[in-house]
Amino acid sequence: MYVKPVLWILLLVSVQEVFLQESEYDYGTYEDLQPLNCSTTESIKGGHVTYSQGGMEGSVLSYHCGLGRYPSPVSYRTCSADGEWSSMRLPSGREVSRATCKDVLCPAQLQLDHGDFWPRDQWLHVGATQSFFCQEGFILSGSAQRNCTLTGEWTGTTPVCENDDSSDDCKDPGIPPGAQRSPGRFYTGQKVTYWCQAGMDLLGSAERVCLENREWSGSTPRCQAPNTFDSPSVVAAVMAGSLAGKMDVLSPDAKQESDSSFGRTFRVAEGSRMNVFILLDTSGSITKEDFEKSREATIALIRKLESYEVQLKFHVVSFASVAIDIVNITDSDISSSVGDVIWNLMDIYEKITISTNLHAALKRVSEMVAFLKQNSATNHFNETQNIIVIETDGFTNTGSKPQLELARLRSLLGYHNIAPDHTQETMLDVYVFGIGDRVKRDQLNSLASKKRGEEHVFVLKDYETLGAVFNSIISDKSVTMCGVAQEHISKKQKEDVKGIFTKPWHVSSTPCVGSIVSSNWVLTAAHCFARASTDSIRQQVFIQHSEGAVVPKKVIMHPKYNTRALRHRNVSEFYDYDVALVQVNMSIPLSWKARPICLPCTVPASRAMKRVNSTCQQHREELLPDKETAAFFIHKNSLRKGTYIQTGSQRPGCVEKAKQTLKEPTNVTLEEYVPDRFLCSGGSSGYHYTISCKGDSGGSLFLEKRKRYFQVGVVSWGTTDVCNNLNPALRHYRSDKPPPDARDFHIDLFKIMPWLKRHLKDEIQFLPDIE
Numbered sequence: 001m002y003v004k005p006v007l008w009i010l011l012l013v014s015v016q017e018v019f020l021q022e023s024e025y026d027y028g029t030y031e032d033l034q035p036l037n038c039s040t041t042e043s044i045k046g047g048h049v050t051y052s053q054g055g056m057e058g059s060v061l062s063y064h065c066g067l068g069r070y071p072s073p074v075s076y077r078t079c080s081a082d083g084e085w086s087s088m089r090l091p092s093g094r095e096v097s098r099a100t101c102k103d104v105l106c107p108a109q110l111q112l113d114h115g116d117f118w119p120r121d122q123w124l125h126v127g128a129t130q131s132f133f134c135q136e137g138f139i140l141s142g143s144a145q146r147n148c149t150l151t152g153e154w155t156g157t158t159p160v161c162e163n164d165d166s167s168d169d170c171k172d173p174g175i176p177p178g179a180q181r182s183p184g185r186f187y188t189g190q191k192v193t194y195w196c197q198a199g200m201d202l203l204g205s206a207e208r209v210c211l212e213n214r215e216w217s218g219s220t221p222r223c224q225a226p227n228t229f230d231s232p233s234v235v236a237a238v239m240a241g242s243l244a245g246k247m248d249v250l251s252p253d254a255k256q257e258s259d260s261s262f263g264r265t266f267r268v269a270e271g272s273r274m275n276v277f278i279l280l281d282t283s284g285s286i287t288k289e290d291f292e293k294s295r296e297a298t299i300a301l302i303r304k305l306e307s308y309e310v311q312l313k314f315h316v317v318s319f320a321s322v323a324i325d326i327v328n329i330t331d332s333d334i335s336s337s338v339g340d341v342i343w344n345l346m347d348i349y350e351k352i353t354i355s356t357n358l359h360a361a362l363k364r365v366s367e368m369v370a371f372l373k374q375n376s377a378t379n380h381f382n383e384t385q386n387i388i389v390i391e392t393d394g395f396t397n398t399g400s401k402p403q404l405e406l407a408r409l410r411s412l413l414g415y416h417n418i419a420p421d422h423t424q425e426t427m428l429d430v431y432v433f434g435i436g437d438r439v440k441r442d443q444l445n446s447l448a449s450k451k452r453g454e455e456h457v458f459v460l461k462d463y464e465t466l467g468a469v470f471n472s473i474i475s476d477k478s479v480t481m482c483g484v485a486q487e488h489i490s491k492k493q494k495e496d497v498k499g500i501f502t503k504p505w506h507v508s509s510t511p512c513v514g515s516i517v518s519s520n521w522v523l524t525a526a527h528c529f530a531r532a533s534t535d536s537i538r539q540q541v542f543i544q545h546s547e548g549a550v551v552p553k554k555v556i557m558h559p560k561y562n563t564r565a566l567r568h569r570n571v572s573e574f575y576d577y578d579v580a581l582v583q584v585n586m587s588i589p590l591s592w593k594a595r596p597i598c599l600p601c602t603v604p605a606s607r608a609m610k611r612v613n614s615t616c617q618q619h620r621e622e623l624l625p626d627k628e629t630a631a632f633f634i635h636k637n638s639l640r641k642g643t644y645i646q647t648g649s650q651r652p653g654c655v656e657k658a659k660q661t662l663k664e665p666t667n668v669t670l671e672e673y674v675p676d677r678f679l680c681s682g683g684s685s686g687y688h689y690t691i692s693c694k695g696d697s698g699g700s701l702f703l704e705k706r707k708r709y710f711q712v713g714v715v716s717w718g719t720t721d722v723c724n725n726l727n728p729a730l731r732h733y734r735s736d737k738p739p740p741d742a743r744d745f746h747i748d749l750f751k752i753m754p755w756l757k758r759h760l761k762d763e764i765q766f767l768p769d770i771e
């Protein structure tokens with residue numbers, strides 16, 4: 001018993017001082033009063049202690065533990081006027097006198113439908129591994145093993161056991177570590193509910209609904225323990241991805257166009273203007289040092305936003321018991337000048353008030369938005385995105401519920417949707433950054449936007465980490481925007497007679513078509529060039545894009561392309577590796593009518609998916625997630641036709657119909673004839689969909705994700721040419737009404753990535769995992 005006597009003496013000393021102070025006060029010698037200091041000899045077992053302002057009233061004691069450990073029950077205490085550090089209580093409410101360093105633990109996987117896992121503990125130590133197995137007939141996606149890291153997060157991704165034959169509409173959305181999920185099937189309209197084990201908070205959507213488009217509503221849930229935080233590198237990557245998707249770099253012509261009536265119909269023009277509302281917690285619940293760091297972090301964020309090519313206007317509110325405007329968005333001279341915004345930020349000082357009134361701060365935002373809306377004729381209100389960034393240590397303890405103001409804001413912006421999914425709210429994003437271990441995670445989570453595939457709420461250890469996050473957000477100015485096109489084909493739109501704006505990457509030449517992948521390169525099929533020698537190609541082939549014509553400068557056919565490869569086995573034509581890249585004689589000037597489509601496994605495609613660092617495999621999983629994926633091709637040089645790509649368990653039923661074109665006798669197998677470099681479309685047992693015609697070859701097989709377009713295949717060959725009028729047997733059929741056995745085959749771009757990268761790497765930045 002060494003500790004107790006020391007404490008006892010300290011206690012005696014302070015009691016005596018309190019007594020002295022009071023007696024002096026009674027005699028009216030207030031000016032001479034020496035304020036009582038808190039002790040600066042505190043300790044924590046296994047760690048160390050630091051003090052701000054030498055233990056004077058208002059100073060803060062911080063406990064520090066090594067990596068993989070955290071102070072318990074609190075990480076800091078404040079010095080009160082009576083010279084006492086704030087008390088420490090266990091979650092049970094019992095007061096304790098000593099803090100200790102505890103080990104960070106990872107919440108374990110608690111539930112894995114159609115599978116099993118080991119070990120089956122609720123919490124696992126740093127360095128521990130948890131392994132996952134699926135039942136017979138189910139395939140594991142995600143990690144088979146995850147390791148518990150020093151930050152209490154797991155390596156890898158959530159394990160899911162999937163069944164290819166399942167009749168569910170949505171895929172199993174997975175269950176994060178520490179969580180459990182309601183049982184049930186995943187049919188359209190059905191709901192799953194998540195809850196976290198005791199003591200943890202759920203961030204993201206606790207309820208998700210399987211939507212018509214086979215995606216889950218809302219954002220992916222995760223469970224977080226009170227003493228663990230998001231890693232800055234992960235937050236920076238997620239935030240960068242989210243911002244990149246919203247503020248993708250606009251080409252100069254797009255900026256000009258965005259003022260014309262036509263430009264407005266493009267989704268992306270919405271991103272060219274942005275109102276940024278920054279709400280800064282300046283209440284006394286954060287320290288002076290923290291206040292400085294939060295100011296620095298905010299400045300870092302503003303500078304980062306400035307690096308995107310969008311027109312920004314800022315409104316900065318500091319909030320404590322009341323909300324005060326630091327920068328007024330209506331004051332255009334200041335709010336649109338980053339220098340002035342930062343100047344004003346430097347000018348604020350912390351206010352020692354104990355309460356935090358986030359409601360008042362959000363009220364300022366909705367007042368400003370209402371004002372801007374009223375004057376929308378002059379300020380492009382309808383085309384301006386609104387981003388709200390809330391930085392707080394999480395004590396909302398005064399004023400009305402902040403949610404009420406958010407509801408008002410949503411209705412001002414025309415979002416009346418009360419569903420817990422904000423994906424359709426293209427003009428509003430609410431990001432919430434909770435700082436420190438006193439945040440109320442559930443409260444912060446309820447304020448943040450819930451959008452599919454995005455995260456809007458983050459909890460960081462301290463304000464310094466927040467600064468690190470904002471500083472490390474990568475913003476890349478030099479990326480050309482790919483896969484942007486108008487969505488709907490309206491007959492009224494005279495400017496777009498042939499749907500040019502819906503397929504700006506599309507080019508035509510004889511006898512094929514192709515796609516623009518960069519301003520100097522066109523991707524097409526190799527068989528388009530089979531009969532021409534390289535020299536005559538240059539003279540004969542005109543490549544017609546929407547703004548003019550170019551001719552090939554160089555044609556690179558895939559070296560493994562050889563139609564005669566199986567001739568000795570009685571197969572007269574064979575189309576494996578049927579792809580070619582054409583370098584054009586002059587750069588295609590990029591515009592709304594002529595611009596590249598996104599190629600998977602490239603950096604521009606990652607940005608279009610709102611990701612920053614991702615792998616080629618992740619791109620495939622995002623673009624071809626289902627056994628049947630909706631896709632398009634361009635038919636007869638004009639309109640998009642929808643079809644479905646059959647993969648996984650659906651592929652054999654699709655590919656099988658290629659047999660009809662295989663002339664006997666031959667010993668060539670179906671697998672040799674249609675190797676896995678081909679994507680199959682047109683149907684499978686029981687279904688059939690639109691197919692292409694002869695002249696459509698070389699064109700793009702593409703799909704839409706987040707209003708952007710990605711090419712996944714090159715149209716190569718089909719079993720049936722329904723457009724051949726000379727064949728009486730096909731007279732009753734059309735592209736949209738093909739015979740049931742008709743199938744199309746397309747070269748799968750994922751399977752020829754190294755070749756694409758070899759020739760395009762100087763033009764397009766590919767992901768590093770392609771060799």
Ligand SMILES: *[C@@H]1O[C@H](CO)[C@@H](O)[C@H](O)[C@H]1NC(C)=O
Binds near residue numbers: 056
């Ligand atoms: C309290 O601390 C301050 C700064 O360290 C010092 O100037 C002051 O004398 C201390 N007061 C007492 C009563 O010890």
Ligand SMILES: *[C@@H]1O[C@H](CO)[C@@H](O)[C@H](O)[C@H]1NC(C)=O
Binds near residue numbers: 155
């Ligand atoms: C987990 O740790 C093991 C070694 O203990 C290692 O082999 C494995 O690759 C790690 N897994 C991940 C996903 O980092």
Ligand SMILES: *[C@@H]1O[C@H](CO)[C@@H](O)[C@H](O)[C@H]1NC(C)=O
Binds near residue numbers: 233236237612613768
């Ligand atoms: C993204 O990847 C690059 C290169 O692989 C790496 O340098 C960078 O640190 C990564 N960024 C993040 C946020 O992980």
Ligand SMILES: *[C@@H]1O[C@H](CO)[C@@H](O)[C@H](O)[C@H]1NC(C)=O
Binds near residue numbers: 328330331367368371
């Ligand atoms: C700030 O905004 C309000 C609108 O609520 C406006 O009335 C006021 O004049 C603005 N103040 C300044 C200094 O621009």
Ligand SMILES: *[C@@H]1O[C@H](CO)[C@@H](O)[C@H](O)[C@H]1NC(C)=O
Binds near residue numbers: 377378380381382
């Ligand atoms: C903005 O949208 C509203 C409603 O959609 C419309 O009434 C208003 O005229 C639009 N304002 C501008 C400047 O386009």
Ligand SMILES: *[C@@H]1O[C@H](CO)[C@@H](O)[C@H](O)[C@H]1NC(C)=O
Binds near residue numbers: 549550551585586
């Ligand atoms: C490229 O080809 C087009 C079409 O033949 C022609 O009009 C143009 O002058 C050529 N440009 C160059 C730089 O050769």
Ligand SMILES: *[C@@H]1O[C@H](CO)[C@@H](O)[C@H](O)[C@H]1NC(C)=O
Binds near residue numbers: 569664665667
């Ligand atoms: C190719 O066809 C010929 C005659 O039709 C036949 O004799 C030969 O066996 C066939 N070759 C293969 C590899 O099937």
Ligand SMILES: *[C@@H]1O[C@H](CO)[C@@H](O)[C@H](O)[C@H]1NC(C)=O
Binds near residue numbers: 568569668
């Ligand atoms: C197919 O037939 C050809 C020619 O008769 C022969 O060279 C080849 O080995 C055969 N291949 C298989 C897989 O049977």
